[in-house]
Amino acid sequence: MAPKELWLVRHGESVANIAATRAEVEGLDVIPIDTRDADVPLSPTGEEQALALRTWMDGRRGSIDRFYASPYLRARQTLTVALDSVEQAAPRILIDERLRDRELGVLDLLTRAGVARLQPAEAQRRRHLGKFYHRPPGGESWADVALRLRSFLRDLDADPRAGSVLIVAHDAVVMVLLYLLLPLDEAGLLQFAASRTVLNASVTHLTRSGDSWQLDAFADVTHLHIDGAPVTVHPGSPDVQPT
Numbered sequence: 094m095a096p097k098e099l100w101l102v103r104h105g106e107s108v109a110n111i112a113a114t115r116a117e118v119e120g121l122d123v124i125p126i127d128t129r130d131a132d133v134p135l136s137p138t139g140e141e142q143a144l145a146l147r148t149w150m151d152g153r154r155g156s157i158d159r160f161y162a163s164p165y166l167r168a169r170q171t172l173t174v175a176l177d178s179v180e181q182a183a184p185r186i187l188i189d190e191r192l193r194d195r196e197l198g199v200l201d202l203l204t205r206a207g208v209a210r211l212q213p214a215e216a217q218r219r220r221h222l223g224k225f226y227h228r229p230p231g232g233e234s235w236a237d238v239a240l241r242l243r244s245f246l247r248d249l250d251a252d253p254r255a256g257s258v259l260i261v262a263h264d265a266v267v268m269v270l271l272y273l274l275l276p277l278d279e280a281g282l283l284q285f286a287a288s289r290t291v292l293n294a295s296v297t298h299l300t301r302s303g304d305s306w307q308l309d310a311f312a313d314v315t316h317l318h319i320d321g322a323p324v325t326v327h328p329g330s331p332d333v334q335p336t
Contacts, residue, residue: 095250099274100157100259101267101297102146103312104167105139105174110293110327113204122207130194130201135170138323142294143174145320149296150175150259159255163192163262171294172261191241194263198232225279235282238269246273264291264328274299274306293325 109126116124126133135143150157154176162172169188176186199215200208208216219227228234249255260266268291272282291297295312314324 095301096252096255096258097301098257099270099299099301099306100153100257101270101299102171102175102259102261103264103267103291103293103295104135104163104165104171104261105142105146106136106293106323106325106327107133107139107167108136109133109167110139110325111136114327116204117206120206121204122210124202124204126202131165133165133167135167135174138325139167139171139293140174141322142317142325143171145317145322146171146175146294146296147177148320149316157257157259159252159258160186161192161258161260161262162186162188163194163266164188164190165193165263168192168261168263175261189245191245192260192262192266195235195238195265196232198229200229200232223279223283225283235265235269235272238265239273242266242269242273246270267291267297271297271299271308275308290326290328293327294322 109124109128109130112126113124128134160172160176162168172186197203199212203211215229219229225235228237249258260270268282268286271277271285277285289311292312292314294317295314296310296316297308297312298310299306299308301307316322317324
């Protein structure tokens, strides 16, 4: 049975989100954080957001057949807090490295100012190639992320028990999944993402009719408002956001 419903959740606010936003505001070249990207934890606000997600999930977990998460700590923490009883849901939880955040290579931890000042040749190459196809040395292009997510979706389609699926991952993963499923072309994706941010702990909902997917809700944070949890606007890495 191919999936008929997808819930795409961005992880709650992380300590790196806070550091990156502060570095951009202060005009720094490098984001001051020493933690490996895969090990970046949720901030206290991110934990509060994940708790609000738990309230939202309480009325739905029985109807969700599979729970997937990026292997990165902030995504796993978000799902763990949201599910509350991981032991009970464990048989339906799968960690998949194809859902990890986009790898930025030499641009990792650089702000917009840092890319322009410390990697000017790479900034020029990105302007020439466009953000969808630009692959920073040691990193991935958006097209590379699409390739691994195509593989993930093929496996998901082959799962006979995955009728309704919830995925906790990253803003770039949510955007590229929309690119693949709606589907969008390069220009359509960049235009869509230019005016939209995948908010922390937000829920994007898609339903399937035949072979076509429909976007029912994008980056919904109603559950945060209901629970009084902060809504945080951290658009991610400047090289991930196509603005």
